[in-house]
Amino acid sequence: MNVVFVTHVICAAAFGILGVLLLAGRARNRAATALAMACCATAIWALAASFEGPVPVTVLAPVESLRDGVWFYFLRALLVSPRGTMPPWARTIVRAAFAFVALSLALDVAVLVLTPAVPTLVQPQVIARIAIAVLGLSLVENYYRNTQVDDRWNAVPLVIALGAMYSFDLFFYVDVQLSRKFVSSLIAARPVADAMCVPLVLLSLVRSHNLRTDVRLSHNAAFHAVTLVTSGVFLMAAAFVGALFRRYGGQWGILLQVTALFGSAVVLATVLSSETARSRIRMAVLRNFFSYRYDYRVEWLRSIEALYSGDKAGNLPERLVHVIADIVNSPGGVLFQLRDRVFVPTAFWNASVPATAREAADSDFMAAFRDGRWVQELVGEGAPATLPPWLAGIDDFWLAVPLPREREITGFVLLEKPRAPVHPDWEVFDLLRTVARQTASYLFEQQAERALADAQLLQEYSKRFAFVVHDIKNLSSQLGLILSNARRHGDNPEFQADVLRTVENSVARMNKLISQLRVTAAPDAPPPQAADAVAIVRELTAASAHSSRVEIGAAGSVRVLMDADQLRSVLSHLIDNAVEASGADGRVRVSLGDDGERVTIDITDEGPGMEVSFVRDELFRPFRSTKDTGLGIGAFQTRELIRAAGGELDVITKPGAGTTMRIVLDAARESSRVSPAA
Numbered sequence: 001m002n003v004v005f006v007t008h009v010i011c012a013a014a015f016g017i018l019g020v021l022l023l024a025g026r027a028r029n030r031a032a033t034a035l036a037m038a039c040c041a042t043a044i045w046a047l048a049a050s051f052e053g054p055v056p057v058t059v060l061a062p063v064e065s066l067r068d069g070v071w072f073y074f075l076r077a078l079l080v081s082p083r084g085t086m087p088p089w090a091r092t093i094v095r096a097a098f099a100f101v102a103l104s105l106a107l108d109v110a111v112l113v114l115t116p117a118v119p120t121l122v123q124p125q126v127i128a129r130i131a132i133a134v135l136g137l138s139l140v141e142n143y144y145r146n147t148q149v150d151d152r153w154n155a156v157p158l159v160i161a162l163g164a165m166y167s168f169d170l171f172f173y174v175d176v177q178l179s180r181k182f183v184s185s186l187i188a189a190r191p192v193a194d195a196m197c198v199p200l201v202l203l204s205l206v207r208s209h210n211l212r213t214d215v216r217l218s219h220n221a222a223f224h225a226v227t228l229v230t231s232g233v234f235l236m237a238a239a240f241v242g243a244l245f246r247r248y249g250g251q252w253g254i255l256l257q258v259t260a261l262f263g264s265a266v267v268l269a270t271v272l273s274s275e276t277a278r279s280r281i282r283m284a285v286l287r288n289f290f291s292y293r294y295d296y297r298v299e300w301l302r303s304i305e306a307l308y309s310g311d312k313a314g315n316l317p318e319r320l321v322h323v324i325a326d327i328v329n330s331p332g333g334v335l336f337q338l339r340d341r342v343f344v345p346t347a348f349w350n351a352s353v354p355a356t357a358r359e360a361a362d363s364d365f366m367a368a369f370r371d372g373r374w375v376q377e378l379v380g381e382g383a384p385a386t387l388p389p390w391l392a393g394i395d396d397f398w399l400a401v402p403l404p405r406e407r408e409i410t411g412f413v414l415l416e417k418p419r420a421p422v423h424p425d426w427e428v429f430d431l432l433r434t435v436a437r438q439t440a441s442y443l444f445e446q447q448a449e450r451a452l453a454d455a456q457l458l459q460e461y462s463k464r465f466a467f468v469v470h471d472i473k474n475l476s477s478q479l480g481l482i483l484s485n486a487r488r489h490g491d492n493p494e495f496q497a498d499v500l501r502t503v504e505n506s507v508a509r510m511n512k513l514i515s516q517l518r519v520t521a522a523p524d525a526p527p528p529q530a531a532d533a534v535a536i537v538r539e540l541t542a543a544s545a546h547s548s549r550v551e552i553g554a555a556g557s558v559r560v561l562m563d564a565d566q567l568r569s570v571l572s573h574l575i576d577n578a579v580e581a582s583g584a585d586g587r588v589r590v591s592l593g594d595d596g597e598r599v600t601i602d603i604t605d606e607g608p609g610m611e612v613s614f615v616r617d618e619l620f621r622p623f624r625s626t627k628d629t630g631l632g633i634g635a636f637q638t639r640e641l642i643r644a645a646g647g648e649l650d651v652i653t654k655p656g657a658g659t660t661m662r663i664v665l666d667a668a669r670e671s672s673r674v675s676p677a678a
Helices: 003-024 030-049 057-079 088-114 123-146 149-179 184-195 198-207 219-248 250-273 275-289 296-308 316-327 426-489 493-515 533-543 564-582 612-617 634-644
Strands: 333-339 342-349 397-405 408-416 530-532 550-553 559-561 588-594 598-604 648-653 659-666
Touching: 003 030, 003 184, 003 198, 030 057, 030 184, 030 198, 057 088, 057 123, 088 123, 123 149, 149 184, 149 198, 219 250, 296 316, 296 426, 316 333, 316 342, 316 408, 316 426, 342 408, 397 426, 408 426, 426 493, 530 533, 530 564, 533 550, 533 564, 533 588, 533 598, 559 598, 559 659, 564 588, 564 598, 564 634, 564 659, 612 648, 634 648
Parallel strands: 550 588
Antiparallel strands: 333 342, 333 408, 397 408, 530 559, 588 598, 598 659, 648 659
C-alpha cells in the first residue's frame, strides 16, 4: 500500500459520501442533480486511479475526460438562469469547454486503441487537459461575476473549491508538459487537493438557494467538526514544534519536546472545557458557515425536552429561564411574574436582583414590550431611555424577554450578558419570542393546574360538609325527640340514663363528623375495618320508634369491609326512608346474604315505588328532595359512602310494587379487624 493508493482512496471516499448524500437528499433542480453526478464521477475516477499499477494510464485517461465533462455540465447548470436562458459569452465558453472535452475523450480513446501500452499521456492529450483547466477557471470566474452581489456570500465556497481544483489541474499538467513526465509526489497530492475542496462544496450547498436539496448540515455537526479539525491542527503544530525542539535542542531537546506536547494538551483541554471558548467557536461557526444562525428543529426539541424534564410543577420557572437563556448563551437570568398588577421576581438561575425589585403592569418599561411583540435590549444603542429604578446601576443584564399570552404579558425574563459576544438581529429576536410564547403557555398551564387542584379541594370540602350537615340533621332530629319525651318521662331514672347515653353518642358522632371535614388525609391510611352488618341493623331497629315494623332476615353476624359509623349512617338513612315510604301500616324487611366474597343487604319497603326515570335522573342528584324538610343529599351521600367502600347501591323498584335498596359490599375475611364501633 503506497501513498498514491491512500490519497486516491481518501478522495474517492470524500466525493463518494458527498454524492450519496446528494442522491439521498432528493435533489430538486438540475444543478443539484449535476453536482451529484460530478461527485460520483470524481469518486469513480479516484477509485480507478488508486490502482496505479493494474490500471494503465491509457484506461484512466477516458475516465478523467468523462469526469471533466460532468463537471462542465454542472457549471453549465449553474450558468443557466431560472428562465432557461444563458448569456451569449457563457454559451460560447460552455461550447468551447464541451468541444475540448470531446476532443480529449477522442484522443484518449484513439491512444487506448492504437497504443494501449504507452506508459504516459501523449502531448496532444496533455494540451487538451491544459485547455480544459483554463476553460474551467474561466467558467468559474464568470459564474462568480454573474452572481448577484447579495448571493455571492452563498457562492464563494463553491467558487473557491472549483477554482482550486482547476488551478491544481492546470499546474499539474503544465508541469507534465514542461518536464515530459509525471511527478509521483504531484500524483499523490492531486487527489488530496480535490478532497480538501469537498467541505467547501458542502458548505456552499447548504448556503445556496440555487442548489436546492434536502441535504442539511447540522449546526452541532459543523461545530464539532470545526472543533475537531482545529484541535487536530493545533496538535499537529505542537508535534511539529516538539520535533524541532528534539532535533535542534541538544541535550534539552527531549525535555522541551515532552513539555511542549504536555503543555499543548493541557491548553487544548482547558480551552475546550471553557464555556466561553465553546460559545465563541459556536458563534464563529454560525456566522461563517450558515445563512441561518439556529437549527430551529433542534432548538424546539431541546426547549420542549428541557421544559418537560424533572418535576414539572416544582422547578418549572427556573427551567424556563434556563431554556430562554441558552438560546443566546446567557449564563443566568431572572423570571418576573404578574402578581396583583405588579411583576415580582419568582425564579432565579445564576442571577439575582434587589429584594425591592417590583415593576407595575402599567409602567413605561412594560409598555415598551408592545404587548409581547418586542424584546428589549437593556444595553447599547437599543437600550430604552429610562430603566426601572431597581435596575439602575446594575450592568449585568442585557435583554428583557416578554412572556405573552393572548396579547397579555404574564411575565418577563431578564437575561445576563452572554459568554461570547452576540449581535442580536431579527433571527435571534424571532426565536426568543417564539420560545417565550411557548414557555408562557407552560406557566399558564401550571397556574391552571394549581387552581384546579385548589378547586378540587374546595369541592371535596363542600361534599364532606354536605354529608356532615345531613348527619347533623339526623342528630338534631334525635335530640329533638329526646326533648319532646323529656316532658313526659323526665322523672324516670331509666329515661334519664338513656338520655345520657344518647347525648354521649351524639357528641362522639359530632366530633367525628368535624374530623371528617379535614381535607388532607394521613399519608398512610389504615386498612379498612370490618363491621358487623347484622349487629348494626339490630342496633338501629332497637333505637327506632318503629322497631315493630322492621323485620330482620338474618341470624348470627355478617361482616363487611366498611367503616362501622359510615355503614350505620347508610343503613339508618335507608331504613328511615323505607319506613316513611311504607306508610303507617306498612312493614320494612332487611335481608342479608353472604356468598363468601360479597355481602348483599336488601332493604325492602311496601311503598308506592318509583318511576325508572326518577331513579335515573333525580334520585341521586344533590340538593333534589321530594320532602319539605329534606336537604336532598341523603341518597347522594349514601351512594358515595358505599362507593368509597368499594361497593354499589342498586335500586330495584316499580310503580305500585314497592322499592328494594340493595347494598353490595365486600365480605370481610377472618383476618380483617372488626371496628370497635361495631
